[in-house]
Amino acid sequence: MSRSARTRAVVTRLFADVASGNVQGVMDAIAPDIVFDLPANEFTSAIPNLGVWRGKDEVAEAFRLRGAFADVTEFENREILVEDDRAFVVNFQRIRHRATEFEVSFEFSMLLTVGDDGLVHHWKAFFDASAEVAMFRSDIGDRLLAAVRGRETDAVRTLLRDGADANHRDAASGLTVLQTAAGLGDAKTVAVLLEAGGDVYSADSRAGGTALHKAVQNGDLATVRILVEAGAFVDAVAPTTGHTPLMDALWYKWPDVVRYLLEQNAGLNLSTHYGFSLREHFEYELNVNTRGKDKMLAADRLIKERLKDDEDGRAAHRLIAATTEGDTVAVRALLDEGADTERRYPVVNGFNDAHTALLVAARDGHTEIVRALLDAGADVNAVEPTFGAVPLHKAVYNGHADITRVLVGTPGTDLDFQGATNGYTPLHDALWHGYEECARVLLAAGARTDLTGHDGKTPLDIATDVFGAGHALTGELAARA
Known part of the structure; x- marks a missing residue:
């Protein structure tokens, strides 16, 4: 038998075994030093078995990875061209994703080299992977959600690399994967999702809570910090309850989280959508809770300390007090004493919250005070956070x-x-x-x-x-x- 004839016979038998699902036959046809080359790049990472596999054990793993998610429902060897010890093969296959039943079909080519021992030593594929990528991504959102719920941070990172959406939303709970990770207090996974574009501002579709609300409910301070540092609104209001993260921190009895949110200027003079002010709501909680009183009393002390600090801050901000009164003489005297033009008014849920004196003077029509503040170097483009105005x-x-x-x-x-x-x-x-x-x-x-x-x-x-x-x-x- 000529070398070309032997090559054709080996390759024909090999793909007959592939078509019939005879894995042992395939393994018997390949050499111990087989190089199985399924070219991969940054766009095909969703396909689990791409890469260069060396030796029978690695080839078996490549087949296992492929079969773990999808079934070949149709396979056809369409053409074999042979020259000496090499064969160029054109195949067709139809594949169905096992979980989603997403089905694709495509042609692909392979180049095989058969050694003197009658075994395949090199096997390389050439194909357009776009259809397979789409198939393997068809359940990627569900897999991402499962990995997040399982606190499998490395798996989350891999799925995001493979094209998973960092803002995937679970239809049943209404939560995004970021909100889910935050609710679990999984700071590492939250950080990975944020880095991949997870939206810290989005709300869940059932109650309107943000990722920060969920992290606060869990009580994990590290997760709370990551979200706030990523820009989460400290006073975000859930549209169903009117709860801010601080209200939830009080409700769930997390004094450490309460302390942190208060340090971030969380508002104290806000109300729920069902008629309680924050203070009234907290007093109600103190009365009805029979357990965790020590934590609630610790939070109560923190609130009272913050209220005192706010009052002291208002009293100490003489520059804004004089500006509000339109007292140009007092303003000039304070500036001569070195008053800080950029000092912000405390956040007390009032009209001057986080304002500088120049913002107040410009708003209230005190022209000479505006001039005095500018002469003293006040920031002409200072932004107040309520409306984002200068x-x-x-x-x-x-x-x-x-x-x-x-x-x-x-x-x-x-x-x-x-x-x-x-x-x-x-x-x-x-x-x-x-x-x-x-x-x-x-x-x-x-x-x-x-x-x-x-x-x-x-x-x-x-x-x-x-x-x-x-x-x-x-x-x-x-x-x-």
């Missing part, structure tokens, strides 16, 4: 044209800062509230007219709504556009 927003929103002039004339003023709440620039706000003079000051200073708010509106759109299409200011904005 002093220029505050001034135009309230129609303070003189303060608007002072601010736009200050070097470094961002004329076009877009607020976090609605994406409006100061020009948007001036037009929205009908303050033509403020708008003209901004336009003369070079404010942009092409920026859009979160509602898609430009300054021209707002001017048209507020002043009408025939107004002179609307015409000027149209000309600039």
Whole structure:
């Protein structure tokens, strides 16, 4: 028998065994030093058996990995071309994913080399893996959820690498995988999901709780910290209950978490959606709980300490007190004493929360105090966290044209800062509230007219709504556009 004939016979028998599922026949046809090459790259990592496998044991493992998830429902050897000890083979197969019944079919090619011993020593595949990738990803969300629930951080990392969505949501619980990991207090997995794009701001679809709510309920401080450091809103409100994370920390009796959230300026003067203030709710809990009183009393002490600190902070912030009263003389005296212009007012769920004195002065119309603060080096672009506004927003929103002039004339003023709440620039706000003079000051200073708010509106759109299409200011904005 010629070498080519022997090669054809070996390869034909091999793929007959593949088609019939005769694994032992396949193993008998390959050499102990077989190199089984199923090329892999960064886009095909979802297919479990790709790679270079050496020796019979590794080939057996490659087959096992493939068979663990999918069944070959149809296999056909379509063509064999032989030259000496090499065979080029074209095959067809149909595969069904066992869990999802997702089915794909495709042709693929293989190059095999047969040795003098009549065994296959080298076996390499050539194929478009996109269909198989789609099949093996068909249950990847379920596998990710199972790995998260099992606290299998390495498996989670692998599945994310293979294309799993870090924001996959479980239909039954309404929780994303990040919220699930947070609820388990699994800080390591939470960190991996966040790194892969897990959304720290999303809410569960049943009760509206965030990942931070879930972590707080579990009481794992490390997980709570990771989420807060990733940007989680400390005062996020669940739409069904009105609970903030702090309310949940009190309810679940986690004084260490309470302490941390209080240090992050969590609000104390907030209420549930069923009529209790935070304090009333906590007092109710103190009365009805028969166990864990020591933890609740520890949390109660922390709240009282924070309330005292807030009161002391309000009393000590003489610069904002003088600004609020419009007392220019007192403001100048405090600045001469070295008062810190950037010191923020304590968060007490009030109108001045986390404001600097300049933000308050610009809002309340105290022009000379604005000048004094700017002369003392106050940050002209300080942002307050409630609306995400800068002093220029505050001034135009309230129609303070003189303060608007002072601010736009200050070097470094961002004329076009877009607020976090609605994406409006100061020009948007001036037009929205009908303050033509403020708008003209901004336009003369070079404010942009092409920026859009979160509602898609430009300054021209707002001017048209507020002043009408025939107004002179609307015409000027149209000309600039």
